[in-house]
Amino acid sequence: MKPIRRIESRLAVLPTENVDTDQIIPARFLTTTERSGLGRHCFADWRYDKDGNERRDFILHRPELRGAGVLLAGRNFGCGSSREHAPWALLDFGIQVVISSQIADIFRNNSLKNGLLPIVVSEADWQRIAAFNAQSIAVDLERQQIELPDGTTIGFSVEGFARQCLLRGVDQLGYLLAEDAAISAFEAQRAA
């Protein structure tokens, strides 16, 4: 995984609440055995018409929002299933940061493990950020702050361990594997 320190990109506001993982990537695309290439299916049922053509009215297809890497989403983003295909699809689609006033547990967990940064802000801060739709903003993971175009900042916090993993680009499996002796001791003690 690539280390993440600071992301500067355009902001796209998707105000819909409760965007579930079936919207982020519909189940019929889950028969893959790979984790790459899912970006074209991201938001598929909102993005394409029934003939497979791109819908102009889909919010992220507005010219000024295309290619935005920071998504400000309505409350309870990522609810629903545990499919890790959701962060895989978002990353492949070009989203690097999701900001919301509430992010569903499993989705948040899955995102952190893949280098998609989930950030929870208050409703008031959500409104402040939304005012800069389509403008460039910066998200600094090291300082844990969002830098808005007007020069103001909004602080956030990411769980310390996950943050260190992201900053250093290390994955958590290596950490667990290094605890092999402790796991064996635990197993032995329970068997006794």
Add this chain to the structure above:
Amino acid sequence: MKTNHELPVTNHGPRTIIDKIWDAHCVRAESEDAPAILYVDLHLVHEVTSPQAFSELRARGLKVRRPERTLVTLDHSTPTLPAGPDGKLPYANASAAEQVASLERHCAEFGLTLHGFGSGSRGVVHVMGPELGATQPGMTIVCGDSHTATHGAFGALAFGIGTTEVGHVLATQCLLQRRPKTMAVTVDGHLRPGVAAKDLILHIIGVLGVDGGTGHVIEYRGEAIRALSMEQRMTLCNMSIEAGARAGLVAPDTTTVEWLRGRPHAPKGETFEAAAQAWLAWASEPGARFDREVRIDAAQVEPTITWGTHPGQVTPVGRAIPSSADPQAQRALQYMGFAGGAPILGEKVDVVFIGSCTNGRLSDLREAAALLRGRRIAGHVRMLVVPGSERVKREAEAEGLDRVFREAGAEWREPGCSMCIAMNGDQVAPGQLAVSTSNRNFEGRQGPGARTVLASPATAAACAVAGAIADPRELDVLQEEAA
């Protein structure tokens, strides 16, 4: 019980069942710098969320640490029609077939037992684990599937994980986790006749909201919960995730113990009696404090269905759809083609689906069959009945339920997830209205443009007969009017 915690893990007061299970499974307790290393007793695996995890193990040259704690089945992409005359299963597409084949190969490569085709035990992962007796009180259970909470019915701490974590558990039998917050949902009194566990959980989600449980594990407790059968408790715990909770559970009691007795993976003989004593001891200690407490009056719960596009948008079936100026509600109503303030009773139904890990067990099929016996479903309705496992199918056929469904005009299928997730080809057509006993009514969940109403098996069966949204308690009246 283990003692190698490096830090005090909990305050010394009475502990909840959630804290007790958590503490007993900490290989390392959490600290400010690092999450806990939580040991996993049972890991359930299916074909959709595991391929990339096995690839990761292979790439790193790792083995599965505890094959005997890993239970594997095929359910999501599998066809629900039997093999054709050529012996081939009718997969929806080549990638679904490849996904199943890939899990078969991974099981062979990593030395895992697959409860696959022909095993007699294959089923929706959350139906199969309990019926084998693999799900037991006090366990930590995970699966790359958000409805793992189903197993909480047995007093286990059971929750869904992503594919990267599936890899962690395969390789180390452990997960990195922060201690969840705890919530008590106490249901006082008695459910009224004709009110199902599904109605109760839909009601609870309506009260909590779809994100009301975020960050929490719920313990369902109270008189009405104690009165539920194991199957009903599974339906209840199953949908905890629909309130945003990581997990939901019910403390083990004699109902739990008796249900487990004699199951293939349960302890036998005297070992069983000893295990049963240990199971009962997991219950929350008197006076244990929860981070949040919610009380529900069972007598207020009516047959409940959804009207919108998430499982918190619910209404008693006989009442009007709530009218609201909220843009989210407006959007949902527009998608569903419903009007706020109008009754939902009488809305024309195209498809009825009975099945899934929420309501695909024998008792659910019996409830649906009880309404269908001697009746026919409306001519324009397509009804699919999909047993939750091969065992459910065998038992249902042994008591003739398949005939009841067929004679009523429904299709009797092979076990699997089917129309709950619609990735095996069993789909609802665009614009059609489906009444489904599954757990999610998200836009397009049952196929692009499909509109889903979640309901209990009895309500779903009543809707099939009426050809429209109906109250199961009034089916006789409906029939007489039609006659």
